[in-house]
Amino acid sequence: MKRFAASPQDVTPVLDAGLVAGAGVREGILIPAILVDVAARPGVKELIRVHEHFDEGDVAIAWGRGVTSKTFLYLSVRCERPFQTAFTLRFAMPKQAGIVDAMLQAHCFYLQNGPTGHLSAHLDERKLLIDIPDTGFGHEWDGIYRSAAAKMARAAGASHSESKESAGAMIAEMRRLLRLRFPDP
Numbered sequence: 001m002k003r004f005a006a007s008p009q010d011v012t013p014v015l016d017a018g019l020v021a022g023a024g025v026r027e028g029i030l031i032p033a034i035l036v037d038v039a040a041r042p043g044v045k046e047l048i049r050v051h052e053h054f055d056e057g058d059v060a061i062a063w064g065r066g067v068t069s070k071t072f073l074y075l076s077v078r079c080e081r082p083f084q085t086a087f088t089l090r091f092a093m094p095k096q097a098g099i100v101d102a103m104l105q106a107h108c109f110y111l112q113n114g115p116t117g118h119l120s121a122h123l124d125e126r127k128l129l130i131d132i133p134d135t136g137f138g139h140e141w142d143g144i145y146r147s148a149a150a151k152m153a154r155a156a157g158a159s160h161s162e163s164k165e166s167a168g169a170m171i172a173e174m175r176r177l178l179r180l181r182f183p184d185p
Helices: 044-051 097-106 137-155 161-176
Strands: 011-021 029-036 057-065 071-080 085-092 106-115 129-131
Touching: 029 097, 044 129, 044 137, 057 106, 057 129, 057 161, 071 097, 085 097, 097 106, 097 137, 097 161, 137 161
Parallel strands: 011 085, 029 106
Antiparallel strands: 011 029, 057 071, 071 085, 106 129
16 A cells, blocks of 8 residues: 655545435445535545546545544545546544445445535535456555554443454454445335
8 A cells, every 4th residue: 555645735534424225326336425515625526526428537546544643544536537636534543434335346436525423414516436456455455454443342341352353253244234225216
């Protein structure tokens, strides 16, 4: 995994996230939806708007951690077509580890603009489906996710040994749920 220092103007914090049942999209898998505030990022807002009229585009992604801290995980997104822009999503670990795993399991996510608030209030807003190709990050992610899940279990009162065991069980159950399909009605 890359270690990089993103400039503050490139970093777009994730405000909220959830899963959208994708009936008619990607065989009905659960697709993560990421809500960001792009008020200071007009290029990202324009990218979402322009993509309403295009089915495909060229996107390159890279996962990374902070240079001085492992508190955050970053997803750098560079769009070349139909609109050129770049941005970096910042995910707080371990709090947002589950949504990162859902993105990796689905191999895609929706990017959606919205003011600070809950995703459920913005479900009908424009959104952009971004593919996540296999970059080789999955193997390293498994260790990061297991560590994040164990940290959450310890915060909930589990002992060190219990947290390791419950982390594996939690990850297995979450991934089982992510494999559910929601067919067209």
